[in-house]
Amino acid sequence: MKSLLLLALAAVPLSAAGIRAGVARVDITPRGPIWMSGYASRNHPSEGVRQNLWARALVIEAASGGRVVIVTTDLVGLPPEVSAQVAERAQRQFGIERARLLLNSSHTHTGPVVWPGLATMFDMPPADEAKLREYAARLVDDLVSVIGKAIADLSPAEVAYGFGEVGFAINRREPTPTGIKIGLNPSGPGDHQVPVLKVSGPDGRVRAILFAYACHNTTLGGDIYQITGDYAGFAEARLEIDYPGATALFMELCGGDQNPNPRNTLTLAEQHGEALAGEVRRVLAGSLSPVGGRLRVAYVTTTLPFAPRQRAEYEADLKDPKASGSLERRARKMIEAIDSGHPVREVSYPVQAIRFGKDLTLLALGGEAVVDYDLRAQREYPGEHLIVAGYSNAVMGYIPSERILREGGYEAVDNLIYYGQPGPFAPGVETRVFDAIHQAMKKVGR
Numbered sequence: 001m002k003s004l005l006l007l008a009l010a011a012v013p014l015s016a017a018g019i020r021a022g023v024a025r026v027d028i029t030p031r032g033p034i035w036m037s038g039y040a041s042r043n044h045p046s047e048g049v050r051q052n053l054w055a056r057a058l059v060i061e062a063a064s065g066g067r068v069v070i071v072t073t074d075l076v077g078l079p080p081e082v083s084a085q086v087a088e089r090a091q092r093q094f095g096i097e098r099a100r101l102l103l104n105s106s107h108t109h110t111g112p113v114v115w116p117g118l119a120t121m122f123d124m125p126p127a128d129e130a131k132l133r134e135y136a137a138r139l140v141d142d143l144v145s146v147i148g149k150a151i152a153d154l155s156p157a158e159v160a161y162g163f164g165e166v167g168f169a170i171n172r173r174e175p176t177p178t179g180i181k182i183g184l185n186p187s188g189p190g191d192h193q194v195p196v197l198k199v200s201g202p203d204g205r206v207r208a209i210l211f212a213y214a215c216h217n218t219t220l221g222g223d224i225y226q227i228t229g230d231y232a233g234f235a236e237a238r239l240e241i242d243y244p245g246a247t248a249l250f251m252e253l254c255g256g257d258q259n260p261n262p263r264n265t266l267t268l269a270e271q272h273g274e275a276l277a278g279e280v281r282r283v284l285a286g287s288l289s290p291v292g293g294r295l296r297v298a299y300v301t302t303t304l305p306f307a308p309r310q311r312a313e314y315e316a317d318l319k320d321p322k323a324s325g326s327l328e329r330r331a332r333k334m335i336e337a338i339d340s341g342h343p344v345r346e347v348s349y350p351v352q353a354i355r356f357g358k359d360l361t362l363l364a365l366g367g368e369a370v371v372d373y374d375l376r377a378q379r380e381y382p383g384e385h386l387i388v389a390g391y392s393n394a395v396m397g398y399i400p401s402e403r404i405l406r407e408g409g410y411e412a413v414d415n416l417i418y419y420g421q422p423g424p425f426a427p428g429v430e431t432r433v434f435d436a437i438h439q440a441m442k443k444v445g446r
Contacts, residue, residue, distance in 0.1 A: 018063025019291070021199045022153035023208040023247045025056040026146040028073065028139060029227060030112045034131055037076040038109025039222030040121050040326055040418060045128060046112070050226040050266070051233050053111055055143055056249045057150035058199065058208050060159060060356075062295045068354050069147055070102045070210065072249040074229040074236075075139075077105045077368075077395030079117035080348065082136055084394075086143045093144065094151055099299035102352055102364050103143070104251045104392045106232040107217045110224055114139065117395060120329040120420040157199050157207065160288035161360050161385070164194040164279040168231075168272050169215035170261040171371070173409055180409030182259075190214070190258055191374050194276065195387045196283040197291075197360075206246045209239055211280045212387060214253035214371055219260045219269035231260060234273025239280060254365065254374035254390040256398050257411050289359060289385075296355045298443035302436040304399075305346040305426045311338050330417045344422045349433065350393040353440035360385045361444065363437065364392035365399065370411055372401035372430075377437060384446075397421050402430040 029052045033045035053074035061067045069090070078086075083103055090096040113122070115132040171188025173180050191214045199208035217230045229236065232250040239248035260272050317323050317331040337343050352364040361384055365373060369390035377388045390399070397419040400412045405425060413424050 019157050019159055020061040020154045021157035021159065021207065022059040022150040022155065023057065023199065024146050024149035024153055025054050025247050026142045026149070027052055028055045028075070028142050029053045030135055034112045034135060035122055035124055035128055036110060036225065036227070037113040037118050037121070038218065040324070041222040042122070042225070044225070046227055047225040048227070051228040051237065053227060053229055053233070054236070055146045056247055057146040058210060058247075058249055059150045059154060060199075060295075061154055066295050067096065068100050068102070068295065068297060069096055069150065070104070070249065071143060071147060072251055073103070073105045073143070074108055074233050075105045075111050075114055076107055076109060077114065077117055077391055078103055079114060080394040080396060081116060082114060082140060085140045089140070089144045090147050094147060096147070099297040099352065102354065102362070102392060104364065104389055105395065106229060106250050107252050107255070107368070107391050108228065108230040108233060109218045110220050110226065110228040110230055112227070118418050120326050120333060121418040123325050123329065156202050158202070159197065159199050159291040161195065161197045161291060162283040162286060162288045164196060164283040165192045166194055166213065166275050166279045167192050168260050168275060169213065169255065169258040171257060172216075172259040173257050173404070173407070173411065180407050182410055184261060188257070189371050189375055191253070191371055194279050194283065196280050198284055198288060206243045206284070209243065209246055209248045209280060209284070210251060211235070211248070211276070212251035212253050212389065213276060214255040214374055215258045215260055216255050217252060219263045219272055220266065221264050224266070228269070231269050231272035231276065234270050235276040235280070238274060238277035242277070242281060251389050252391040254369040254371045254388055256368040256370040256390060257404065258371055291356045291359050294357055296444040298353045298440040300351045300436045300440045302349050302351070302432050303346045304349045304429050304432055306344065306422045307424050307426045309334075309423050311335060326417050330420055333420050334422055347396050347421065349399075349436070351433070351436040351440050352393060353444045355444040358446065360387070361441075362387045362389065363440070364389045365433070366392055366394045367396055367399040368411075368415070369399045370401055370404055372403060373399070373433065376434070381441065399433065400425065400429065402427070405429060
């Protein structure tokens with residue numbers, strides 16, 4: 001398997017006495033009506049703002065000056081094109097190497113399309129597409145800006161972590177006689193753990209709260225046209241009220257096949273947000289473990305091949321009278337790529353590891369990783385205090401486990417229509433991802 005280690009090991013002292021941290025946030029709410037991402041059923045732009053959207057940045061610096069930057073966004077996900085621009089500018093302007101920058105999105109479906117991500121989902125007028133391109137360009141500026149503001153905020157800090165649990169996530173891959181559908185599967189795998197990282201000043205004042213959960217941020221359905229951060233946004237807002245002056249950053253874990261339950265109303269989104277915030281408060285009030293030791297980082301990219309498909313298959317999609325607009329748009333895109341001599345055969349996939357001494361390791365996976373990746377990583381690294389995030393650094397489609405690839409369903413097949421990818425991944429996708437995970441984890445050591 002071909003893998004490329006972009007930026008390997010970096011190790012610097014990280015003593016509890018020498019830690020500095022900086023935090024900042026920037027409003028990334030769209031300016032006026034804009035097409036919203038996540039549901040193909042939507043047929044017009046947004047209608048107002050129920051809750052502002054934010055990009056938040058947390059910088060943690062070791063005594064010798066080595067840093068990591070974690071940026072969270074109240075967005076459906078960052079396409080590779082956006083992430084690459086942010087990373088390039090962060091390195092050029094602030095000296096932040098790629099391995100030291102983690103970009104994560106909450107995956108709200110009541111936020112804007114982040115162009116060109118999920119571009120085949122909608123057929124929209126050119127003027128509306130232009131607004132999306134403008135938003136994406138402004139978003140790059142905003143993300144670079146929030147990184148700079150967090151670096152400027154660096155000051156002595158104490159960092160500690162703990163784990164809680166909340167139970168509103170449920171596996172959504174429901175078996176039926178005709179195959180897997182999106183529904184409820186109480187016996188399916190899941191992870192209800194809530195990791196919490198607290199950053200406080202020498203005076204004990206809470207400055208930042210990083211918290212995470214493995215659940216689609218989709219309490220609200222496609223009938224909602226107001227901008228919100230869904231349950232994660234409501235949890236962030238509640239924590240920032242409860243801890244005045246603090247910035248709350250939500251990180252989406254491997255929730256590709258997990259949904260909030262129950263769902264589909266604004267009241268439920270607020271209730272799930274309150275439940276999550278309440279558990280974070282409980283963890284913060286308890287005994288937390290300090291972060292110390294060396295700071296080590298690794299960033300690995302691999303390639304995930306797609307199963308071969310022929311031009312004739314896409315032509316058949318165009319002729320199918322029952323084909324959706326998204327399927328037709330994907331077919332035209334693939335035919336154009338084939339005819340230009342550049343068929344899409346694989347996608348680049350990032351894996352990142354950040355280790356805080358022997359205390360805590362953050363493993364960040366690209367795409368909409370399903371919970372099987374989280375659970376397997378926990379099994380393969382027993383005794384680790386491990387946080388396994390999805391939706392990190394680039395979101396190019398769902399990342400099914402081998403089990404889900406065999407079973408089929410939305411997470412294995414249909415999602416790739418909307419992401420404009422050729423079709424299902426080839427067998428062996430899970431092995432390729434874990435080969436990259438093993439490389440990254442080996443580089444940061446134990």
